[in-house]
Amino acid sequence: MGTLNRWERKVESWEHSLLAKVLRREPVELLDALRRECDDHAVVCSHSRVVVPNAYEVELSAAVHGKLARRGGRIGQLLADSLARHGERKGYEWAGPLTVRVTVCDDLPNGRYRVTGSPTPNVRADAFAGHGDPVSDPVR
Secondary structure (H helix, E strand, O other): OHHHHHHHHHHHHHHHHHHHHHHOOOHHHHHHHHHHHHHHOOEEEEOOEEEEOOEEEEEEOHHHHHHHHHOOOOHHHHHHHHHHHHHHHHOEEEOOOOEEEEEEOOOOOOOOEEEEEEOOOOOOHHHHOOOOOOOOOOOO
8 A cells, every 4th residue: 555655646746746847836736726625615425425526617827827728738637637536535426527627817816826616417428529518628
């Protein structure tokens, strides 16, 4: 088990350094905010079942969002992967398919980012086929 924990910490360290290169701002702080949003909205249904929101929106300042767009915009997938690992470690059950949507916002209170999470109902997998709904599609 110790080897697995060391490996997870290595992967998270790599993830943080990659985000630092992409964002050039406190990436650990952004990941922590996303995890905190998940933890703060956890609902304990029984001793073995904890349900958390599955749809998260990360609003970035225009400058940071522009940098990400030039680099391919894969930040949403990196954040979703990190959050999925966090949920797995905690034993969480998602309220539906996990998505992290990254958007631009000009009126952020701290000037950098805002993270919100909410549960969305389960939908059939074929409901997403070919529709390209920007609210439902995770950023990759």
